[in-house]
Amino acid sequence: MALEEPIIEARAVEKFFAQPDGHRIQVIAPIDLAIYPNQIVALLGASGCGKSTLLRILTGLALPSAGQVLWHGKPFDGQIPNVSIVFQSFALFPWLTVLDNVEAPLKARGVRAIERHKRALRILDTVGLDGFEAAYPKELSGGMKQRVGVARALVVEPELLFMDEPFSALDVLTAENLRGELLELWLSKKMSTRAIFLVTHNIEEAMVLADRIIVLDRNPATVRADFEVQLAQPRDRRAPRFIELMDYIYKILTQPKREHKPPVPETTPVVSGESPPGKYQMLPHARPGGMAGLLEILLNRQGRDDLSHLADELVMEVDDLLPIIETAALLNFARLHEGAVEITAEGRTFAEADIQTRKLLFRDAALRHASLLRHIEHALKAKSDHTLSEDFFRDVLDEHFSEEEVQRQLRTAIHWGRYAEIFDYDADHKRLYLTEP
């Protein structure tokens, strides 16, 4: 790692939500992280893993629950340090012209009109936006908008440039083009920024741009890997070392961390009103239909395929693909092995079955392997009228997940439950019903 002094350093920074009962929901486990000059650092992880939160903690926008962020060795004094952020949604002010948007941060720093104007025009020229000064953001294409976002970020000559999924909202070609331009600016030292911190869920993007990649695991966010990409720029995506590293990252992202995985109890009858057993595993947010599609594809490929190959071919990003694979793995329809996914005997039966049989197979698998669904079924069966309020399960889940995650868990559980005809949900009364056989 570089010998220089870090620009920003996070020491044992963590984020959690304390529950009224003293229970904690950990979003980010204690993390140490330092950003050194002359590097593009990519923070890689699936969506909802806490990487954006980490970015906000580093910039001073959000406060960590514990730990400390040091800016040149000193803690923040309430003032946001000299950094900029490029946002996924561009976050431009639609009522300001391109020029006014870029001038806004200078205005905030008390730069006078003439100077402001000069600097804004210069930076707009750098990002290739000359001629668009008087346009409003809504007149621009997505790529142009993000150029404005970059110009606004660079105009204050930030010491550290943060980018939060900057190319995710753009189409593939535009994103590729902007990545190239960013790299060009960076390598030719046309920006005075000393380091870039890029948050992304796109493995290839990280591989193309970054000098150093930090892979984050979720629930709670922990650093799974932190390594330097010692490949010369521009990088050849077909180079063996490039492909090797890509596979390595896929492997990290898909390997379950056993030490965090709770043991799945075989049968634990639960009666409503009693406290539930242990921890739930997190349901991956995928639909049964998506999983069925994946299994069919695997069947056509002799039952096995590389993850990076699959993602590439389906033009899907890890974010979209992982939950589907995790669902198949959870239900024991597929197995993850060394960055490859392999269909199991059960998965084969499922993929070859007709619609009604699939439902039955899904039902069996879900009740056997997904503790939340099993718990819901038991609880409903235990009640004489076979119905329970959604809030009951919400309360139970509250002890295990953050509020948003509870919402997502329930939605996924309800979706699976409906598909498998285990239980149904009445949206008007917010109640779950056991499906009558």
Next chain:
Amino acid sequence: MTKPIFGRVILPERTWPFFIDLLIFGAGLALFYGLLVIAQTWFGPFRPAAEISQRPQALPAYAANSLLRMLIAYALSLLFTLVYGYIAAYSAKAERIMIPLLDVLQSIPVLSFLPGVMLAMVALFPRSQLGVELGSILLIFTGQVWNMTFSFYASLKSIPQELREVARVSRFSWWQRFTQLELPYAAIGLVWNSMMSVAGGWFFLMACEMFVLGQRDFRLPGLGSYLQAAASAGDTTAILWGVGTMIGLIVLLDQLIWRPVIAWAEKFKFEQVESAMAPRSAVLNLLRRSAVVADVNRTVFRPLTERVGLYFARPIEGPKPPQSLPAWRRWTLRVLALTLVVATGYGLARAGLMVAGLNAAEIAEIVRGAGATFMRVMIALCIGAAWTIPVGVAIGLSPRLARVAQPLAQIAASVPATALFPVVLLVLIQTGGGLGIGSVLLMLLGTQWYILFNVIAGAMAIPTDLKEATSIAGLGTVDRWRLLILPGIFPYLVTGLVTAAGGAWNASIVAEYFHFKDQILMTTGLGATISQATDQGNFDLLLGATIVMSTMVVTINRLVWRRLYRLAETRFKLET
């Protein structure tokens, strides 16, 4: 300073800079003179019985008077909105009290306070005309401020997280955040709510201007009093002149103020893609081309905002902002809160004592009145809904019909119902109808438009694919209404009915009790009880009846309308 010229120069189709500039200059001068004249009368001595002329020549002055009252009330409302909305949005503690309070205030029928407020203001300024003027302004203010405040508060609360973060990372000062983020983001909501508020304001203004209490004549020189005087005298020509001026004024305001403002506010729309149908305004184009406006903008406005902006801006390597003084501020707040609680308690106790002094007959009158007014409001709503739903759906589903009918309906709706009360009464008396039925008609007059416009909007919002699906499915008329149209317009209908109900309660104050041609027309009702109690100086009864009315309206809001709203938002929302 040289400004570079940017690429998008718009070539105007026609330019009359000289003419326009002269026009703008002249208008400014005339406005200033008018303000001077009106100020003279306002600060002049109080005239117990206003002489209201019926000559058409008096109309411009009356219209100017009415307009100025509206303007001041609106300016007050805007100021209140910005301050109240800002505090409620940013102080979590204050929010918990301020928002429920706002909700109660907005559902109380303002006109029930008209008699009380007028008396209080006249007592406050016994020697000058200012008291009555302030009273009317205060009432218009309370009639129009709440929805604006709500809109501003809701806008502030819904500013996207990332825009806020941009402001923070860019180190915006509060002033820059206010002018470049918060105000622009809230602009569209503020503009539309301002329009609605001002339209509602006319309703209250007319009621205030023609206000007479027993022997005391609080009439203010204005369009409302002119119309009332004309109707009292049965002077048809004067009535026509008055109504014409009223409509003219409203159309003029729409063309000269609201349309340009809406077209201008278009740029604040929070959208990332340009919409094809942007509102336009010829007046705004004129102003944009005017050399005078451009000059003023360049030499006065721009340097001024630059100065203010730089004043608030923080230098790059600035010292830390000084810590605020938490100790004395906390104490001031505590003292303030305590005073508020004590004052409220005292007021409540006194009010309780006063109401406790009501005798059985008076209580019976209030209860009977409450029942009668409630029935009238319901009947007015039913009649309104009965004709507006089919008509509104027909207009909403047929673009051809909408093009003709909508502007007409807008003009008809823009005339404040209170302005027409005297005229309608005149007709009622001549045809021998009583105020019992007449007051329903008067309520209907003011409230049916809310339902109509909402139904039209609802019918227009029904997605084409759903319409096509029902046609393909070959549904009959009944099924079409049951499965498509009624569920489709339901959320809009609820909104319309809520607004209409509020308007109807308000109207009952002026509709059930009326001074007309030196006689008093009245019928049984809570509104009549309130007006009559004030007339006779029976403050116990006035207070009791006002409390009953406010409580009823707030309770109905909570029990009925809010539930329907929730239903509309969950089940009948058309999500795309």
